[in-house]
Amino acid sequence: MRSVVQWSRRQLGSFPVLLLLTASSVLGIAALTTQPRATPEIEISNRPIQVPDDGFVSSTTCKTCHPNEYATWSGSYHRTMTQVATPDTVQANFDDVTVSEASGRAMHLERRGTEFWAEFDDPGWEGPSTDRPRIMRQVVMITGSHHQQIYWYATGHDRSLNILPGVFLLDDRRWVSRSAVLLHPPDQSVATFNGHWNAICVACHTTAPKTKFDTPFRSEAISQQAVDTTAAEFGIACEACHGPGEEHVRANRNPVRRYLNHITGKEDGLMIQPALLDPQASSQVCGQCHSVWEFYELEDERIANSEGFPYRPGDELTDTRFVAQPMGAPNSATLRTFVEQDPDFVRGSFWSDGMVRVSGREYNGLIDSPCFRDATEPQETLSCFSCHTMHKSPLDSRPIETWANTHQVSSNREGNEACLQCHETMTPNLSQHTNHQVDSAGSACYNCHMPYTSYGLLKAIRSHTVSSPSVDESITTGRPNACNLCHLDKTLAWTGEALNSWYGQQPPTLNEDETLVAASLLWMLKGDAGIRALTAWSLGWKPAQETSGTSWMVPHLSELLNDPYEAVRYIAYRSLRSLPSYAEFDYDYLAQQSERVEKVVPILQAWRASVVASQRQEAELLIDANGNLQTDVMRRLFDLRDNRRLFLRE
Amino acid sequence: MSDNNDGTIDYASKHIRFGWWALLVFLTLGFILEMMHGFKVRFYLDVANETRRLMWTLAHAHGTLLSVIHIVFGLCLHAQAGMARGKLPLVSSSLVGASILLPGGFFLGGVMFYSGDPGLGILVLPIGAVLLGIAVFFIARSTATPSQ
Numbered sequence: 001m002r003s004v005v006q007w008s009r010r011q012l013g014s015f016p017v018l019l020l021l022t023a024s025s026v027l028g029i030a031a032l033t034t035q036p037r038a039t040p041e042i043e044i045s046n047r048p049i050q051v052p053d054d055g056f057v058s059s060t061t062c063k064t065c066h067p068n069e070y071a072t073w074s075g076s077y078h079r080t081m082t083q084v085a086t087p088d089t090v091q092a093n094f095d096d097v098t099v100s101e102a103s104g105r106a107m108h109l110e111r112r113g114t115e116f117w118a119e120f121d122d123p124g125w126e127g128p129s130t131d132r133p134r135i136m137r138q139v140v141m142i143t144g145s146h147h148q149q150i151y152w153y154a155t156g157h158d159r160s161l162n163i164l165p166g167v168f169l170l171d172d173r174r175w176v177s178r179s180a181v182l183l184h185p186p187d188q189s190v191a192t193f194n195g196h197w198n199a200i201c202v203a204c205h206t207t208a209p210k211t212k213f214d215t216p217f218r219s220e221a222i223s224q225q226a227v228d229t230t231a232a233e234f235g236i237a238c239e240a241c242h243g244p245g246e247e248h249v250r251a252n253r254n255p256v257r258r259y260l261n262h263i264t265g266k267e268d269g270l271m272i273q274p275a276l277l278d279p280q281a282s283s284q285v286c287g288q289c290h291s292v293w294e295f296y297e298l299e300d301e302r303i304a305n306s307e308g309f310p311y312r313p314g315d316e317l318t319d320t321r322f323v324a325q326p327m328g329a330p331n332s333a334t335l336r337t338f339v340e341q342d343p344d345f346v347r348g349s350f351w352s353d354g355m356v357r358v359s360g361r362e363y364n365g366l367i368d369s370p371c372f373r374d375a376t377e378p379q380e381t382l383s384c385f386s387c388h389t390m391h392k393s394p395l396d397s398r399p400i401e402t403w404a405n406t407h408q409v410s411s412n413r414e415g416n417e418a419c420l421q422c423h424e425t426m427t428p429n430l431s432q433h434t435n436h437q438v439d440s441a442g443s444a445c446y447n448c449h450m451p452y453t454s455y456g457l458l459k460a461i462r463s464h465t466v467s468s469p470s471v472d473e474s475i476t477t478g479r480p481n482a483c484n485l486c487h488l489d490k491t492l493a494w495t496g497e498a499l500n501s502w503y504g505q506q507p508p509t510l511n512e513d514e515t516l517v518a519a520s521l522l523w524m525l526k527g528d529a530g531i532r533a534l535t536a537w538s539l540g541w542k543p544a545q546e547t548s549g550t551s552w553m554v555p556h557l558s559e560l561l562n563d564p565y566e567a568v569r570y571i572a573y574r575s576l577r578s579l580p581s582y583a584e585f586d587y588d589y590l591a592q593q594s595e596r597v598e599k600v601v602p603i604l605q606a607w608r609a610s611v612v613a614s615q616r617q618e619a620e621l622l623i624d625a626n627g628n629l630q631t632d633v634m635r636r637l638f639d640l641r642d643n644r645r646l647f648l649r650e
Numbered sequence: 651m652s653d654n655n656d657g658t659i660d661y662a663s664k665h666i667r668f669g670w671w672a673l674l675v676f677l678t679l680g681f682i683l684e685m686m687h688g689f690k691v692r693f694y695l696d697v698a699n700e701t702r703r704l705m706w707t708l709a710h711a712h713g714t715l716l717s718v719i720h721i722v723f724g725l726c727l728h729a730q731a732g733m734a735r736g737k738l739p740l741v742s743s744s745l746v747g748a749s750i751l752l753p754g755g756f757f758l759g760g761v762m763f764y765s766g767d768p769g770l771g772i773l774v775l776p777i778g779a780v781l782l783g784i785a786v787f788f789i790a791r792s793t794a795t796p797s798q
Contacts (some may be wrong), residue, residue: 065766068698256769262764394698 007448040293046154047140047161047347048206048229054308055244056208058230065252072392075400076408078143078236082205085116089142091149092168092175094118097552102166103189114442118153120165123192133398139164141197143205147171147457153199158227163195168176169410180590181458182531183567195222196311198229203309206231207240211305218298224301241285241390243272243313255325271354272313273510274390279372279383284317286361286384290357292324292349292649293317303580312445327354327368327465348649352476355465357530357650359456371422372466380422382466387413419445435502441486441543451482452538455530456608456650458570460537471496471508474519478531478642484519485538488548491620492519498592513637516619520548524556525637536560536568540575550579554620555629558600558607563589569596576603662727669720672749678712679757683710697787705760705768713753716782720749722727730793737788744785751778 031180041049050059059079063070073079083089094116095111104121110118112349125132137153141161144150149168150163160210179190199217202209211217214226233238235372239245248270252258261268267276274285287293288311295301300320304310310320317323322334326346329335338345349364351357356364366372371382389410392403396411406414406421421425436442448469452460467473469482471492483495492508493515523535538544539553553575560572569589576582587599607613613627622630652681683706696702722743727733734741751774758771 065768067700068696069765071697087727139751259770394696397692462659555775 004351014646019135046138046156046159047152048159048202048231050233050387051230052232053230054208054232055246056239056243057249058233059237061249062238068394069391071391072403073238073402075392076390076404078240078390080238081143082234083142084200084234085139085142085151088199089115089145090143090151091170092118093152094139096338099166099175100527101175101177101180102142102164102167105134107164107166107175113372115463116151118164123162131418143201145170150178155194157223159198160195160222160227160228162194163192163196164466176590177418180566183455183533183646183648184563184648185647186566188563188645188647192224195225195227196421198222198227199305202229202231205236206234208232208244208308210308213305216298216302217305217541219302230548233406236289239273241272241290245271272364274313275385277314278378279375279381279385280315281316281384282385283363283366283372283627284315285313285318286388287323287366288313288321290360290384291359292361293321294324295320296322297336316401324349324364325354326350330354332440343594344647344649348647351479352480353473353478355453355467357454357478357479359454359461360650361454362464365454366563369464369466370428382422383438386421387418388612406532416443416445435498437553447486447543451480451483451485452541453479453534455533455648458567459532460571462543468503469495469504470499471510472505475508475510478523479592480523480525480531480534480538482518485534485541486547488520488538488544488546489518489552489616489621490548491515491517492522495519499619516620517622517633517637521556521622522637524560525634526640526642528642528644529563529568530648531564531642532560532563532568533571536575539577540571542578545578549616552618552623553579553609554582555604556622558603561589561635562593562596566590576623651771652653658727661738662724662725665720665742666724666728666735667744668718668722668746669722672713672720673717676710676717679706679713680710682750683707683772685696692716700776701763701766701768702760704757705772706755709753709756711757713749715744716752720745726789727789734788740766741785741788744781748778748782748785751775752782754778 017038035372036368050058057069057074070533080089089537092109096111096113097109099107099109102120104123107117107118107120109116110568113223116135119134119136122133122135122623137155137227140154141152143151143152148170151164151166153164155162156162163178165178167178167181168175169181175451176464178192182190184190199210199222204210209231212230212231217225231242248268251270252268261264267273269585271552272285276282276587277285295304311317322336322338324335324346325332326335339371348352349356349358349361355368356362366382366384369382375381387410388408390408392398392408393411396403398406398411403409403411409418416430427435430443431438434448441447446462450462450464450605453463454461471481473479474481474484474492481492481495483498484490484492487495491514492509496505496510500507501648518536520535523531526536533562536557539557556637557572557576557579560568561576563569563572565588571587573587573589577585582603585603587596587598591599608627613623617623617625617627619630622633683694685691693699693708707737755772755775755778756768758774759768761771
């Protein structure tokens with residue numbers, strides 16, 4: 001009897017333990033089985049997938065040993081250049097939203113759990129436009145996370161993607177049509193096609209892409225081709241710049257090898273460190289994407305599409321790609337061939353003197369810069385890494401987001417230090433060289449030698465061709481010169497005199513308008529759409545506003561609110577809103593012309609009646625002594641406008 | 651209750667004393683680490699210092715746990731005669747050595763480090779781990795032997 005009682009007590013004593021163990025197991029299993037399971041990439045069939053092969057291992061592997069490098073890259077826009085559409089990555093509202101701003105009839109957006117769907121006009125319809133059917137497609141991928149998000153839908157044909165008819169502007173929190181974010185002729189639609197992402201975007205917005213068409217690209221309609229597009233990783237990840245990492249990872253599983261390298265400071269030798277390459281090779285790592293390039297032969301492109309792109313960091317880029325250089329090598333036979341095939345090949349990306357004029361092509365600017373082109377010593381040669389860093393230094397106190405928003409400029413390279421690291425003799429005599437106060441915008445090296453003469457993403461971007469300002473460049477190419485991009489209220493003649501007396505530049509031969517009318521007004525009235533966009537942007541640039549005053553800008557920016565190019569109107573509106581009292585000005589750059597005119601007329605009347613209108617009654621600004629606009633001169637200059645159709649290929 | 655004919659009580663007292671003092675040291679370390687969290691000290695929290703943060707957290711955790719083990723071991727020596735009999739000097743020295751080298755290795759590994767790899771100070775850690783293994787082995791073995 002006693003033993004039975006003892007046995008029972010023992011059993012009862014262990015019962016709570018057993019109960020706890022059972023409950024824990026059940027809870028654990030429930031937690032594991034009820035968690036949403038991420039679908040493995042290989043099981044996804046309606047979009048391109050991430051397949052690390054050919055020696056690529058993906059950034060998640062790199063993270064283990066390089067946490068700081070991973071974190072700073074992860075916080076940059078390189079990572080989020082291409083993302084899978086998920087509730088974490090999609091920034092637009094898809095909750096039963098109708099978007100009327102998209103091309104065609106209104107687009108309807110909806111969420112289905114964690115999926116994003118859109119109903120819109122079928123862009124592939126070839127029958128009468130009145131019969132164009134609606135299609136419902138799942139949005140599966142995103143391009144961009146900084147200025148705008150472009151959404152890609154699964155076409156249903158293998159892994160091929162096409163673009164939604166609307167683009168979401170992040171700053172404005174609004175949808176616009178695809179064409180409204182590009183600087184293109186107003187009567188020219190922006191082409192999109194089935195497989196657009198797979199054929200074009202994949203090249204520079206992913207790491208180690210393979211388009212994988214079953215037949216050579218362009219040999220037949222993409223709808224007839226099997227499309228099995230893959231990339232080692234979406235976005236521009238570690239191995240895009242360092243090369244494939246499989247061998248490095250395998251070798252460095254050995255701690256003895258790692259610590260020997262740590263102690264001796266020896267380079268691993270199995271990965272490319274772009275910052276340690278010579279300036280040419282290191283810049284080519286960036287130039288693989290940040291350049292205007294083409295394959296030499298169609299056959300090269302076909303091979304790349306099926307087997308992947310042959311360039312690897314450290315290689316000579318021009319072995320496998322033609323990098324257009326109309327400034328440095330204008331007579332290149334290859335360049336001529338491309339221009340024969342595509343007459344706008346140069347004009348769409350370069351000024352007439354060959355300087356690159358679109359964003360995202362900074363390598364073209366670098367290689368034409370004397371600091372790169374004419375340098376003889378590696379340590380004195382400009383490279384991308386002279387100013388930029390892909391991994392924020394631990395010593396850099398800026399938050400990662402701040403650093404990323406400076407286009408990844410190194411912490412001690414945001415000001416003149418970038419140039420003075422080589423031009424150190426300027427340091428004690430900066431003002432003597434610039435003829436501006438040392439701490440003024442006119443003494444900032446960038447402002448004179450890398451002015452905002454490139455266009456992209458609905459704004460002006462600094463030229464990456466280091467050059468010296470001249471009036472001649474404005475006369476011969478139309479490109480705004482650095483002086484008048486800040487001294488917007490001054491004439492080219494004024495600038496010519498200053499450059500002559502300060503630097504001995506030959507005074508240019510100018511016509512009457514160039515002598516009497518402020519350069520910025522000539523550019524806004526006579527310039528091509530790209531020049532108008534750059535000038536409109538400069539009117540909103542704070543240093544230029546402080547230098548030139550703002551009271552005279554309203555009527556001239558108002559003119560551009562009715563520019564035929566949507567991009568110019570957008571930029572003019574942003575600049576107008578930066579002026580005192582115009583922050584709340586309500587205007588839609590995509591509205592019908594009559595509606596836009598209705599908005600502009602009261603603005604002009606209000607400006608005319610205001611005190612500021614009388615502050616600058618100067619003929620150079622086309623405002624007469626009575627405060628009236630010299631509309632006859634404006635009309636005459638307007639009639640001289642360069643109306644050649646311009647599509648800037650940013 | 652064991653007697654002190656073989657110095658067991660002395661060892662017990664030593665380990666209890668060592669344990670409490672070590673606990674004070676590693677709780678203080680924990681307090682300092684918490685303070686660094688509170689004041690967002692970049693030297694400790696920056697992603698570039700992730701290895702340091704991991705190493706010092708491990709130093710705190712291992713040090714605290716080993717301190718408690720010292721106290722428990724001391725109490726066990728009091729309660730159970732014959733524990734680690736014959737090997738007590740070895741077990742005691744190993745346990746003390748492990749309690750210095752294990753958290754010390756982690757701590758030193760976080761002072762200077764190489765990106766994702768701890769600094770060379772981590773090399774003392776395996777020695778500590780071996781000492782701990784020796785101590786635990788002889789203690790475990792003695793618990794399987796009927797006490798005399």
